[in-house]
Amino acid sequence: MSRLFPTLALIACLTFGCGSNEDQQTTTDRGPQTDEFVAPTESVDTDIAEGSSSVPDEATESLHIAPTDPTSSVHPKPLLAPGLLSRTTPAPKSAMVPPVDEAVVAPPEPYDVVRVFYGTNRNRTGSPNPKEFYGREQSDVSYGHCDVSIPKSHKKGKLESPSIWRFEFREDPKKHIVLLDVEEKSQHQFMSELQHVVWNSMKVVDTEHGPGLVGGEAFIFVHGFNNSFEDATRRCAQIAHDLKFQGAPILYSWPSQEKSSLDGYRADGHMAGWSEEHLINFVTQVSRDSGARRVHLIAHSMGNRIVSAALRRLTEQCVNQQIPRFNEVILTAPDIDADYFKTAIAPYITQTADRITIYSSSRDIALKLSSLFNPLARKRLGESGRELTVFPEYGNIDVIDASFVETDLFTLNHSYHASSPTVLNDIELLLAGYTTEERGLSSMFNRLAWRIREIGQQISDQVTSSQR
Template sequence: MQLVRVLFLVIVAALAACAPRGAITVVPSAASVGTTRTVFVGTTRASDAENGDLFGFPRSPETRFARFDVSVPPERKPGKIVWPKPHQAPDPATEFLTTREDLFETEGDFRAELARALRTEPSGEREAIVFVHGFNNTFAEGLYRVAQLGHDLELSGVSVHYSWPSRANPLGYAYDRDSALFARDGLQDLLNEVSAAGADSIILVAHSMGSALTMETLRQIAIADDRRVLPKVAGVILISPDIDVDVFKAQAARMGKLPQPFIIFTSSKDRALQLSARLTGQRDRLGNLEDIEEIADLDVTLLDVSAFSEGLGHFAVGDSPLLLRILGRMTDLDASFAADPTGRTGLLPGVVLTVQNATEIVLSPVAAIGGAAQ
């Protein structure tokens, strides 16, 4: 069994080495071709001079702030990110490109720029969506994923990205797990700045190991009884969370009443989480949990996207065009949850199971296609 694990890791590493990694390419003129998505960034990545990265994998004790405008190309399939090809002229019609980057010298400068963006919405409706990337991500990959999701889901509000110091290496799991713990204070710093900039509500969206970081940060904010952020958290979405189920339950218990809606995307076909579970000697992780009764005492909604999972199946939410179309209706959930917990039934296509406080929806692509055809 140990040999099988080692061989699997070697294969994953070889495949990753063959695939080009995302990097920032600045082409201001791309703004006239693609659709621009502005992303505000807080990061605890230090510069990596050896590789020429301003935001690399080394850890920074200080949180730095920036703003990027990303051009989403017009010729692409939903869910797909195409990087500029090495040694070729960038093509803004088909490739994601950066059209503007601003690095702020102080948190005050960042806060002022973010406040201007938030004020474009009416008072009381100024929403910030804060994304936290997962394991094995470069700075550019996390940034462009935020732009892609914002564009494909047609998200309103201001997009904010927390980029923590991932090693961006498939063999760097231990480094990334330590970095996620290291990065808790940085995420809290960013959330404080978002709140101080005038956000009326904050939606937290985290993927994979970033979900563990997000839960740890919310837990420490609750322990400190810091009232600047928690009252403004209007929802939490964990995508394929790489978290021990018992740890998650302990984190949730320490937080008390969970923000609503609290949505967890799961998949029994998530091969990355299957491997993570084996490496930790467990049957499953929160993101591939098959028995809802294990968290039945928590007020959460599980969305099972197993039917949409392909390949590693670790980010079907962002990769599947059909699932993206379904999730375009997620904004309808806010009102239905607030008015009636049973209102979530029927909003999304699939089989619904409720056990105590927890609800599981097994999403069905067949039902989705049928509904779209009506």
């Protein structure tokens, strides 16, 4: 009897079929079984054959998948992982799956961003708009940083802005230098972030004298007459970008009245005087706490009055203390009485800087107008030609005549420090430590002054600041 039941079972299976319930389903429920369905492995087999793969036979046998229900939500696992496929056989490019970092490539940024740190004794307006963040009234010093766009198409010396001649009515960071945002910080946060940027900009390079440090520097830019906070920030960012500055650009913005009238000029003169004490404290903090290897001061136009007076007072206040030292003090188109500077400022300012460089021009129309506004002191320090002021008694004051550099048409020739590629190249070499002779300048008055030549632009192309 024990052999009878298996025999009967075999007969029943042959007679009625021995499939499962799933095999007997019809199209009214889940559809017929598709015995013909197999995984599409023919192309893989072909690729392996054509590539003379070293995959063993037992591995290729696993490429054939058992019949699977195509309507099932559970899909078979990949037979050969893309990484394994790429390692064992030269599969076609269409079958290759690159690593994630190659497959997903972020598009290039349409513009560069320069971070400008700032201190200002302008009032907060309460507006979230970066252009209107600070006003024209006096206040306590605020600290923070701004982000400014520099378009990829930027040309050295240009401050790209919308132009109605090009039918541009809105700012576009891809085309223009734009103040993107302003973020105010506490004094502690400001200095901490400044230290971080300064430290990260420092690197070791090989020089002819062995390993040396470059970067890790800071410059403080003080703007001139008739400048808004936005104007000054955009200009500071453009200068930093064009100088290829390795460090932290810093702006000190005083409350200019942003008026080009005679009344506005006089009001700005008063505001500049009231800002001296704030600037003294600010530059002292940066010099002492920023961690920068070298700190430079760059002043333009009326901003030279604030910088000069601040450095004089700083020297007077530190009679029995160590005077904060600045490496390069650059006075561009200085709107300050030349005789007053020579007698009352120069003896003090030379004690606070390694070198002082004064850029002047005989074509500066703005300074000629300033002489009319100051009838008792007609000669301005930033004027050259017959009005050029020299300092034979000081070995660390260089006077540069920039009368013959290129300037834009229909301008006052007053912003050549930032608009002339030749002057920017000279300042770049100056900050890198090159002397007037090394920068290719022409001697005037038996080396009491120097004239910029066009060759300065060629020299800058060959010599970069990282070489010193």
